[in-house]
Amino acid sequence: MTSLTTLPLAAATGPRARFRDLVAAEWIKLWSLRSTAWVFVLGALTVLAFNGGTAYDTYRYWSQRNGSDRADFIGDGIPILHAFTSNGALVHMLVLGAVGALPVVGEYATGLIRTTFAAVPDRRSVMAAKVTVIAAVTTAFGAAVSAGSFVLTQAILSGRDAGVGITHPGALRAVVASALLAPVCALAGMALGTLVRHGATTMAAAFGVLILLPAVLTDDRHWTAVLSHALPLNAWDRLAQPGGPPDLFPWTATGAWTVYAAWALAAAAITVTAVQRRDQ
Template identity: 40%
Template sequence: MTTTEHLQRMAAPTGAITPGVLRAEWTKLTSLRSTRWLLLLTVLLALVVSAVVTSVYASQYDQDFAARHTIDPAYWSLTGLIFAQLAVAVLGVLTMSGEYGTGLISTTFTAVPQRRTVLIAKAAVVSAVTLVVGTVSSLGAFLLGQSVLSGKPIKAGLDDPGVLRAVTGGGLYLAVLAVLALSLGALVRHSAGAIATVLGLLYVLPAIGAILPPSWQDTAVPYFPGNAGLAILHAVPMANAAAPWNGFAAFCAYAALAFTAALYVLPRRDALPK
């Protein structure tokens, strides 16, 4: 039995999401070496960068008395996620665009003609994987960062206000980011272009926002995609930033918009870009 025939037997004729389709997407995602490396990179970046940043801020704490009442030690420990999101973004894009690059997408769509079913299954699998890895990375980074702060009066605990939300929010943010990146991969269909688009949203757009007039920085800039999503990592309210859940809701809206657009265009295009 060929791969196509095997997948066809697992796909429901109505286009419903069946366990077989989910299992096929799970196998494709987890069998790739790039997936394992990107997930490992996610964990390493979250841990290493957070430990370094926390050490730097801890040393500054001893010298900067004026800033002591505005510190956010939980956020210090989670700053590695700002870099770990790069690996998650690449993983999300490659989950879809990688099949366009290899031509495997034609086989996938032959096996499961309902293309929206394929996209939804991919989104479910990649978001579940990144939610687990992201939550573990976030918790590990927090615990490592707080160990760096041991002996100082600024150590945060999971029972402190906003801390548990910030730590669990790290996993939620990376899961939604994976769906956003997957959607852009489906829309652009070229890995390099889709990755560049995601990085532009996460890093370039916030940098541009930093030089905009103050009126923009108080209203629009906090709701730029990268800024909005990362707001959930703050346990202490920040000036010129969206409220944590408001920012995360805005980021989810961006991902939902991109995903809806991908669902719309996917059945209306040729399987492979010309």
């Protein structure tokens, strides 16, 4: 009787899903929606439009600058600021926050998450697979947009001999910082989606955390400066600035990289662990 009852149970249970199979499944889920590709394409074009438009504006009115302004333009690293504008960064963050949240809130909205957890009871592995796919895809996306923006803007500025190369001081750091801003924001959006599990509320929370909170905090007081420096947008701003901003409470580039790493790791940990003790 023991052998007769245990065999069916073993057959029903089946082999444990391999992590690479879970990653493959999440990859298919991500790209099975047409909206995914459109979000990436439209987001990239919008960022490039903001940055390229700023560079073209400088190109168009270059003749109105005097000799001193033209010399200081490159010396102060302004071409790098044109390659990664604040408006472009804000759009970049909003798009990536939404991209990171959708794989979670989308499944909760449709009820597919119940099927997923029923098929794979190991919820942490499922969420870790989501984190892996989103981190990889958004890192590649961020690298493409960042590099493309730099090449586009410097090509426009080169028409006035005002462009710089990647070896210019601060240029490579700005390119890398802008590229890695994508996975940081995507993972933050995914963590918020895991906690909130509602699309509109998650988008509002992502906007508040990633965009609104940095605007509220200032560098005029030490405690607000510390909080401000701990946010991804301000960390990006510190890294994208050619020589570092002359803040009242200055901080290092190493500190800004640490903020990037801390946000990514904390967001991944929240995503993986938050579903373990919650209902579906």
